[in-house]
Amino acid sequence: MRILLSNDDGYFAPGIEHLARALGDLGEITVVAPERDRSGASNSLTLDRPLSLRRTPNGFYHVNGTPTDCVHLAVTGMLDTLPDMVVSGINHGANMGDDTIYSGTVAAATEGYLLGVPALAVSLVGKSGQHFATAAQIARQLVARFLAQPIREPVLLNVNVPDVPLSDIRGIKVTRLGRRHKAEPVVKAQTPRGETVYWVGAAGEAADAGEGTDFHAVANNFVSVTPLQIDLTHAGQLAMIEGWMT
Amino acid sequence: MRILLSNDDGYFAPGIEHLARALGDLGEITVVAPERDRSGASNSLTLDRPLSLRRTPNGFYHVNGTPTDCVHLAVTGMLDTLPDMVVSGINHGANMGDDTIYSGTVAAATEGYLLGVPALAVSLVGKSGQHFATAAQIARQLVARFLAQPIREPVLLNVNVPDVPLSDIRGIKVTRLGRRHKAEPVVKAQTPRGETVYWVGAAGEAADAGEGTDFHAVANNFVSVTPLQIDLTHAGQLAMIEGWMT
Amino acid sequence: MRILLSNDDGYFAPGIEHLARALGDLGEITVVAPERDRSGASNSLTLDRPLSLRRTPNGFYHVNGTPTDCVHLAVTGMLDTLPDMVVSGINHGANMGDDTIYSGTVAAATEGYLLGVPALAVSLVGKSGQHFATAAQIARQLVARFLAQPIREPVLLNVNVPDVPLSDIRGIKVTRLGRRHKAEPVVKAQTPRGETVYWVGAAGEAADAGEGTDFHAVANNFVSVTPLQIDLTHAGQLAMIEGWMT
Amino acid sequence: MRILLSNDDGYFAPGIEHLARALGDLGEITVVAPERDRSGASNSLTLDRPLSLRRTPNGFYHVNGTPTDCVHLAVTGMLDTLPDMVVSGINHGANMGDDTIYSGTVAAATEGYLLGVPALAVSLVGKSGQHFATAAQIARQLVARFLAQPIREPVLLNVNVPDVPLSDIRGIKVTRLGRRHKAEPVVKAQTPRGETVYWVGAAGEAADAGEGTDFHAVANNFVSVTPLQIDLTHAGQLAMIEGWMT
Numbered sequence: 001m002r003i004l005l006s007n008d009d010g011y012f013a014p015g016i017e018h019l020a021r022a023l024g025d026l027g028e029i030t031v032v033a034p035e036r037d038r039s040g041a042s043n044s045l046t047l048d049r050p051l052s053l054r055r056t057p058n059g060f061y062h063v064n065g066t067p068t069d070c071v072h073l074a075v076t077g078m079l080d081t082l083p084d085m086v087v088s089g090i091n092h093g094a095n096m097g098d099d100t101i102y103s104g105t106v107a108a109a110t111e112g113y114l115l116g117v118p119a120l121a122v123s124l125v126g127k128s129g130q131h132f133a134t135a136a137q138i139a140r141q142l143v144a145r146f147l148a149q150p151i152r153e154p155v156l157l158n159v160n161v162p163d164v165p166l167s168d169i170r171g172i173k174v175t176r177l178g179r180r181h182k183a184e185p186v187v188k189a190q191t192p193r194g195e196t197v198y199w200v201g202a203a204g205e206a207a208d209a210g211e212g213t214d215f216h217a218v219a220n221n222f223v224s225v226t227p228l229q230i231d232l233t234h235a236g237q238l239a240m241i242e243g244w245m246t
Numbered sequence: 247m248r249i250l251l252s253n254d255d256g257y258f259a260p261g262i263e264h265l266a267r268a269l270g271d272l273g274e275i276t277v278v279a280p281e282r283d284r285s286g287a288s289n290s291l292t293l294d295r296p297l298s299l300r301r302t303p304n305g306f307y308h309v310n311g312t313p314t315d316c317v318h319l320a321v322t323g324m325l326d327t328l329p330d331m332v333v334s335g336i337n338h339g340a341n342m343g344d345d346t347i348y349s350g351t352v353a354a355a356t357e358g359y360l361l362g363v364p365a366l367a368v369s370l371v372g373k374s375g376q377h378f379a380t381a382a383q384i385a386r387q388l389v390a391r392f393l394a395q396p397i398r399e400p401v402l403l404n405v406n407v408p409d410v411p412l413s414d415i416r417g418i419k420v421t422r423l424g425r426r427h428k429a430e431p432v433v434k435a436q437t438p439r440g441e442t443v444y445w446v447g448a449a450g451e452a453a454d455a456g457e458g459t460d461f462h463a464v465a466n467n468f469v470s471v472t473p474l475q476i477d478l479t480h481a482g483q484l485a486m487i488e489g490w491m492t
Numbered sequence: 493m494r495i496l497l498s499n500d501d502g503y504f505a506p507g508i509e510h511l512a513r514a515l516g517d518l519g520e521i522t523v524v525a526p527e528r529d530r531s532g533a534s535n536s537l538t539l540d541r542p543l544s545l546r547r548t549p550n551g552f553y554h555v556n557g558t559p560t561d562c563v564h565l566a567v568t569g570m571l572d573t574l575p576d577m578v579v580s581g582i583n584h585g586a587n588m589g590d591d592t593i594y595s596g597t598v599a600a601a602t603e604g605y606l607l608g609v610p611a612l613a614v615s616l617v618g619k620s621g622q623h624f625a626t627a628a629q630i631a632r633q634l635v636a637r638f639l640a641q642p643i644r645e646p647v648l649l650n651v652n653v654p655d656v657p658l659s660d661i662r663g664i665k666v667t668r669l670g671r672r673h674k675a676e677p678v679v680k681a682q683t684p685r686g687e688t689v690y691w692v693g694a695a696g697e698a699a700d701a702g703e704g705t706d707f708h709a710v711a712n713n714f715v716s717v718t719p720l721q722i723d724l725t726h727a728g729q730l731a732m733i734e735g736w737m738t
Numbered sequence: 739m740r741i742l743l744s745n746d747d748g749y750f751a752p753g754i755e756h757l758a759r760a761l762g763d764l765g766e767i768t769v770v771a772p773e774r775d776r777s778g779a780s781n782s783l784t785l786d787r788p789l790s791l792r793r794t795p796n797g798f799y800h801v802n803g804t805p806t807d808c809v810h811l812a813v814t815g816m817l818d819t820l821p822d823m824v825v826s827g828i829n830h831g832a833n834m835g836d837d838t839i840y841s842g843t844v845a846a847a848t849e850g851y852l853l854g855v856p857a858l859a860v861s862l863v864g865k866s867g868q869h870f871a872t873a874a875q876i877a878r879q880l881v882a883r884f885l886a887q888p889i890r891e892p893v894l895l896n897v898n899v900p901d902v903p904l905s906d907i908r909g910i911k912v913t914r915l916g917r918r919h920k921a922e923p924v925v926k927a928q929t930p931r932g933e934t935v936y937w938v939g940a941a942g943e944a945a946d947a948g949e950g951t952d953f954h955a956v957a958n959n960f961v962s963v964t965p966l967q968i969d970l971t972h973a974g975q976l977a978m979i980e981g982w983m984t
């Protein structure tokens with residue numbers, strides 16, 4: 001089994017090292033990740049300049065581009081054959097609810113999925129990032145299960161793991177994405193040169209965090225696994241918009 | 247009516263000027279767009295540095311960030327009240343099918359939608375970009391209709407307009423997103439300093455371009471209007487994944 | 493006479509528009525400037541990606557690169573013949589003393605000089621930037637004089653103009669660069685996500701601002717003109733270092 | 739003795755690791771280097787966004803900025819006391835002649851010098867980069883000598899080392915900077931989307947590479963040591979320009 005790893009925190013991040021170690025004996029691992037932190041990159045693709053690929057002494061590759069660029073370049077230009085799986089992460093921080101559309105971690109997995117490879121995005125929910133080992137073990141279980149029992153249709157799984165010891169994890173729940181309230185407003189600041197600048201503010205609080213959501217699962221010390229798809233069509237509005245147009 | 251305009255081609259692009267002119271008498275227009283071309287930016291959000299907002303002599307604002315940043319900053323930090331509508335575009339080039347997830351044009355509209363504002367993304371399908379006036383007139387019709395007859399639920403419309411004279415447009419169709427084949431492989435090149443670099447290749451050919459899709463409508467000289475949503479949950483796989491997990 | 497204009501504030505900056513207007517009847521003007529503000533760019537040259545050149549409706553060109561890139565690309569790849577002069581500016585803010593080495597404005601002129609073209613860098617000293625017209629008139633005088641009475645050796649002139657009405661300018665002084673005290677320390681700040689970041693602080697106060705320096709001239713409402721060269725060899729230390737080495 | 743190391747190739751580059759190892763027992767080493775390759779950055783200083791400082795597992799720090807930013811942040815915001823020396827490098831590639839003004843390696847050392855710290859820039863001349871160990875040994879000799887026999891005036895030394903085994907080095911020469919011919923023209927290329935882009939071309943051939951220059955020393959398997967200063971005033975032209983102005 002050949003597994004392609006990527007992330008959005010950068011090739012040097014502890015999360016991807018944990019992942020590479022945990023998956024190391026399940027197959028042949030190739031790491032292709034951004035050269036720097038690209039959190040918030042979403043599915044951004046670099047079109048206005050070419051990408052460079054460099055190898056570090058420990059065998060990881062890094063690209064001067066986005067998470068999507070990394071997987072795109074690895075799959076369409078670097079690897080001889082399609083990998084059997086793309087695993088992205090372990091992200092330091094949650095990727096749940098509607099925030100998922102901003103996530104570079106999920107985007108790297110999405111690019112694998114779009115290129116025909118089963119894909120997993122793994123995030124550790126929590127600021128302190130103390131239990132990467134927990135998330136690495138969960139990722140390992142899921143990949144091992146996939147190896148033993150492949151899913152026959154295209155699959156993109158978004159996995160969020162509570163930042164607790166493995167022994168405190170109560171199980172894995174299949175969930176839907178929750179919803180957040182609107183983001184906090186931008187935060188004004190002054191530069192030392194007297195100019196006003198604006199920081200993007202914090203994400204909103206969970207709005208739909210009811211049972212069945214990723215928020216609910218993680219808040220109760222379950223791992224959430226949300227199957228994703230990328231067809232943004234709002235099928236439920238097709239008829240209404242048709243009516244409105246005429 | 248207050249309308250916020252943005253795009254991903256940059257504040258100086260002809261598309262947004264056409265849009266500003268065409269919508270000018272329907273309401274109060276504010277333009278907040280990226281300072282440079284950010285095509286392919288997707289929903290990328292800038293978290294590692296603050297944003298600057300500058301005003302040009304013609305009254306447009308530009309931001310040193312992504313399309314998402316522009317709408318986010320305008321709505322949560324600059325405008326006194328929520329705008330009545332966000333319109334993004336007119337993009338020079340199509341935003342149809344699964345490519346939509348890479349689009350900065352659609353992302354700017356999506357950010358409006360996430361912040362509670364009805365939103366429209368408008369793209370001109372074609373490389374030569376000869377008929378921005380057509381797309382501007384279509385955008386005007388849709389905004390005017392919205393003004394006369396507001397839609398009561400949250401709405402995010404992705405509009406693609408054939409690059410032909412207005413008189414050649416055969417009508418407007420409500421569509422679903424089509425699908426493309428996989429993207430072309432990356433293209434290798436050499437720098438003058440002898441290093442190998444890789445350009446992201448072209449998008450794939452349409453794979454699902456059957457009746458009902460945006461591809462099909464535009465290919466037949468119809469405008470496509472696709473209602474979008476942003477819940478990526480693959481509801482149809484929830485049960486299957488549940489079974490697989492146990 | 494063909495004059496190439498550039499700057500570091502971006503092609504849309506008022507300073508370069510003033511310059512283009514003021515020099516318009518002295519020769520054929522080509523403007524090639526950065527697509528965005530690149531203040532502080534120094535002689536930075538872009539080696540890891542190619543540059544794009546775009547034309548605005550008003551005929552200016554912009555490049556997704558540094559001031560040095562702009563002049564380099566214009567002279568070695570775009571213009572049919574060597575321009576007769578490179579003029580950079582009008583910068584919004586001083587470029588005096590040892591700060592000159594950080595300046596993108598001076599760097600654009602330096603690139604012209606290195607490529608064999610007489611070059612002028614023009615800066616308006618003052619935060620409010622009220623009297624670009626003064627600096628534009630001074631630039632015009634200097635270019636007109638150069639036209640009437642060319643200098644036979646390679647020349648790179650760094651011009652700083654007080655931000656006062658033209659009638660308040662007391663004359664032009666040929667000066668040497670002054671010296672500043674060390675820069676202020678970096679300024680710590682917190683992001684909304686709780687991370688510590690550091691802003692580069694303000695430039696130091698003038699340390700050598702005695703008679704004969706650019707600081708002294710400008711403080712007394714004179715224009716300073718400092719001829720520059722780019723050989724950084726410390727000739728005065730050659731013998732001392734030789735002694736130290738043996 | 740406390741020594742601050744930086745470079746422009748990035749904190750992960752082999753050159754800076756060689757340097758850190760070679761100087762390790764001469765004093766307390768702190769490494770603060772760019773998070774990614776910033777070759778060609780010159781003295782560029784980041785003014786439009788704040789800088790982040792991160793620590794790697796091996797104790798190196800990296801900054802999302804330029805070489806100049808790194809030294810500026812380390813000296814004015816991170817280290818408790820002024821370091822005794824700034825050493826920049828080992829650059830992979832020459833920094834000789836007028837190219838020196840584009841160099842990020844020399845810029846990092848220059849920033850130390852401007853902040854009152856004796857500074858050394860070390861470059862390995864050659865594309866293949868086989869003998870970093872040679873350059874590291876030379877750097878060690880110079881730093882050890884400085885430690886034993888400090889230079890009492892401010893000093894900024896630009897050191898270029900031939901890419902040969904240490905036993906092939908014929909000695910150290912104190913040199914002046916040579917001159918190059920003009921750079922090669924930009925190189926046109928096409929993107930996969932049909933747009934024309936331009937790569938900055940190669941540096942020019944040596945024009946003044948006579949005896950006494952850095953070019954001449956290195957071509958003859960000597961190490962070149964050039965003392966630099968940063969006053970760009972062209973003292974020799976002051977009178978001529980004065981005459982021309984009146």
